[in-house]
Amino acid sequence: MPELPEVETVRAGVAEHVRGCIIRSVRVHDNRSLRRHNTDPEDFTLRLAGCRITGAHRRGKYMWLTLDDADGEPAPYALVIHLGMSGQLLVKTNDFPVEKHLKVVLELSETNRQLRFVDQRIFGGMFLDELVDDTPAGQHSAARFLVPASVKHIARDPLDEFFDPGRVRTRFLRTASGVKRLLLDQSVISGVGNIYADEALWRAKLHYDRPAKTLSAAQFRALMKAVQEVMGEALAAGGTSFDALYVNINGQSGYFDRSLNAYSQAGAPCPRCLAAGRTSLIVREPFMGRSSYRCPHCQRTPRGAR
DNA sequence: ATCTACACCTGACCGC
């Protein structure tokens, strides 16, 4: 469910509310949420208990918490968290009623609060993972270039200071795939999901199946700009939410859904066409086993596409 | 090496 702006909202909330806290104990209510530890939840629990949370980091839709071990030394591993489609990370007081889909609870020391992982569909999950070096070429190695091994294949996201549009362009040029497929490929550009892919394509006036390699340099720049703008605006609004499933760390949902131009707008007039005195209705079409939304007038079906 | 299809889950909603 959450895309980059939602995950960043949650990451910032975690950094603000639980950084510095010591994890007193861990309770796992559903082993399936532990991903790779699901056959050995004790390993997860034992290694995490007693650690201090020293930071909250993110790349694309992956988030991880860095830790100091019980001796105060930086742990060589981090707690990786992915919210999947329905995951929530909440900070609650101990006495707050248990959520229906509560999966994992981290009890925080010297406070009456807990970090709770709630996940209805179990598409999300958390696990401990070794930190590895991921220093960008030309940079000096530093602690801030450590990432969990399982996150290393994820491309830098559009809000990352080392985001490199040139690398994205290279990938665009050497594939026969359509542009939306590339936007959703987290190893090409990360953080983009179905909502913001459709919104960025609408802004850039591109059809989802336009072969990526046929974009002009100007069209590619316009698309990258659209992706960065739509994510920046969504982040400023606290993310997108259609229902109660997505909430930030306090349990509040974002407002960006009021600003959607294409996504979920099937049957509604395209705002850009409307402003030009034309009526063109947004259509929903199946693509990659899910839905794509576009304006049939400003996002014309390309020749050579399906 | 690429790329596609599917599995992994639960729940809301709609038409009958």
Next chain:
DNA sequence: TGCGGTCAGGTGTAGA
């Protein structure tokens, strides 16, 4: 009221 079908914002991986 219940039943079956459809839909949902993601990702790892098996197999083509």
